[in-house]
Amino acid sequence: MKDKKAHIVAVNMGYGHQRTAYPLRIFSYDKEVINANDYKGIPEKDMKVWESSRRFYEFISRFKRIPLIGGLAFALFDKLQRIPSFYPRRDLSAPTLGLKKIYSLIAKGWGRDLIDKLRENPLPIITSFFIPAFMAEEFNHSGEIYCVVSDADCVRAWAPLDPSKSRIKYFAPNLWVMNRLKLYGVKSENIFLTGFPLPLKNIGTRKQEILRKDLGARLVNLDPEKRFYDKYSPFIDKSMKISRKKGTHPLTIMFAIGGAGAQKEMVIEYIKSLCPKIEKKKINISISAGIKKEVNDYFIDNLKKLKLSKNIGKNIEIIFNKDINKYFSVFSRKLRKTDILWTKPSELSFYSGLGVPILMAPTIGSQEDYNRRWLVGIGAGVQQVNPKYADQWLFDYLNSGRFAEAALGGFIEVEKLGTYNIEKICFG
Numbered sequence: 001m002k003d004k005k006a007h008i009v010a011v012n013m014g015y016g017h018q019r020t021a022y023p024l025r026i027f028s029y030d031k032e033v034i035n036a037n038d039y040k041g042i043p044e045k046d047m048k049v050w051e052s053s054r055r056f057y058e059f060i061s062r063f064k065r066i067p068l069i070g071g072l073a074f075a076l077f078d079k080l081q082r083i084p085s086f087y088p089r090r091d092l093s094a095p096t097l098g099l100k101k102i103y104s105l106i107a108k109g110w111g112r113d114l115i116d117k118l119r120e121n122p123l124p125i126i127t128s129f130f131i132p133a134f135m136a137e138e139f140n141h142s143g144e145i146y147c148v149v150s151d152a153d154c155v156r157a158w159a160p161l162d163p164s165k166s167r168i169k170y171f172a173p174n175l176w177v178m179n180r181l182k183l184y185g186v187k188s189e190n191i192f193l194t195g196f197p198l199p200l201k202n203i204g205t206r207k208q209e210i211l212r213k214d215l216g217a218r219l220v221n222l223d224p225e226k227r228f229y230d231k232y233s234p235f236i237d238k239s240m241k242i243s244r245k246k247g248t249h250p251l252t253i254m255f256a257i258g259g260a261g262a263q264k265e266m267v268i269e270y271i272k273s274l275c276p277k278i279e280k281k282k283i284n285i286s287i288s289a290g291i292k293k294e295v296n297d298y299f300i301d302n303l304k305k306l307k308l309s310k311n312i313g314k315n316i317e318i319i320f321n322k323d324i325n326k327y328f329s330v331f332s333r334k335l336r337k338t339d340i341l342w343t344k345p346s347e348l349s350f351y352s353g354l355g356v357p358i359l360m361a362p363t364i365g366s367q368e369d370y371n372r373r374w375l376v377g378i379g380a381g382v383q384q385v386n387p388k389y390a391d392q393w394l395f396d397y398l399n400s401g402r403f404a405e406a407a408l409g410g411f412i413e414v415e416k417l418g419t420y421n422i423e424k425i426c427f428g
Helices: 015-026 044-063 069-078 097-107 112-119 131-138 173-185 209-222 227-239 264-278 291-304 322-333 347-354 366-378 386-401 402-413 420-428
Strands: 009-010 125-126 143-146 169-172 191-193 251-256 284-291 316-318 340-343 358-360 381-383
Touching: 009 015, 009 143, 009 169, 015 125, 015 322, 015 347, 015 420, 044 169, 097 131, 112 131, 112 251, 125 131, 131 381, 143 420, 169 173, 169 420, 173 191, 173 386, 191 386, 191 402, 209 347, 227 402, 264 284, 264 291, 284 291, 284 322, 291 316, 316 322, 340 347, 347 366, 347 402, 358 366, 366 402, 381 402, 386 402
Parallel strands: 009 125, 125 143, 143 169, 169 191, 251 284, 251 340, 284 316, 340 358, 358 381
Antiparallel strands: none
C-alpha cells in the first residue's frame, strides 16, 4: 500500500457515507478520512450550508415517529428525493432543481477551500458522497476524481449537472446502479462495477479465507436442525468451499441503529420479547449504538428496566465509541461472530456479502425501499415480523433454515472484493 495514496473524502451525515469510506482509509496518505462538512479549518460559511442539511435530515428522521403529522411530513420530504422508475428505459439526464441548487452554491464558492487544501497534495480523490466530487471537478482538482455509490440504487443528484462532459468516475456497488447511472447520462467509460467496499478484516486476502471461516461457523447457529445443510451440503462443502464445523459462539444477534437514533425503541421491543432466552444465556445480543452518548444511555437505562443489567458485559454488549473510526473498527470485529444483523436496509445491506443474513427493520425513506427490494431479490434479506413475538417466529425461521439460506444468498450474490477492486482501478 506504500505508493497507493489518495484523499479519502466523506461527510458525517448519518453513518452511511463514513462507513463506505472507512475500509478505504488504507489508501489515505495520512490514514484518515476527510469529512467535507467539518474538516479542520473549514470556513464558517461552508459549514453553515452543510449543517443546515444535516440538521434537517436528522430532524425529519426523528419527527417521522410522531403519529400522523410526522408521517405526512416525512412523506412530503421523501417524495422530493424519490428515485424515478427504471422502466421504460429513457433519458433521465435532465438535472433536478435540487442538483441545480447544489451547483449554484458551488459557483458561489462552496467547497473551494476544501479543494484548494487537497490540491496542495495532488492525489486522486475517492469520495463516498457526490457533492465533494462535484466540488473537485468545478474547482479543477488536478488528480483523478472517484465517487463511490453507497446504495443499491441512486437518485439523479449523484450524477453531475452535465454528465456527458464530466470526468468524474463512479464505483458502482451493483449492476443496477451501473445501469442507472447510464440513464442519468454518465458515460460508460466513467462507470466501474466494483462492488461495495467491505472491511478487509472481515474478508482476508482475495481468497476470502477469513470470510469463509466465519461463515462456516455461522451456518451452525443459523441451521441448528441441519434442514438447509442436508439439502445443499455438496454445494456448500465442495463448490463454495465452506466448512460447516462446530460453532464457535452462541447464537448472536446484532441490532444496528442508524445515525439519527431512529428505531431504538423497536430494539427494546425485540429484547423484551427475547428476555427469557437472554437471561438463560441461550443467545447473545450486540447493540450497535454508534457514537451518540444519548443513544448509548437510552439502551443502558432500558436494559435496567428489563432487569438485564447483570447481562451487560456478558451476553449483552453495547457497541459505542465517540470516535467514529474506533466505532467502525469494533463493529467490524464483532460482526465476525454475529449470526443475524438486524437493521434498516441502509448501506449495511451490502454487508450481506459477508454471509450475514439481514433481518430487515422497516425502511426510512424511498432510498431504503430500493435497498430492501434488492436484498429480497438476491435472497439475502428476511423481513421482520412483529417484534413482540420475536421469541416465536425468530426460532421458527432458524429451525427451518431460512436464515442460513439468506446467509448463503448474500455470500453468493454480493460482490465481496469491492475494496480490492477499487484499489486495482485507482492504483493499477
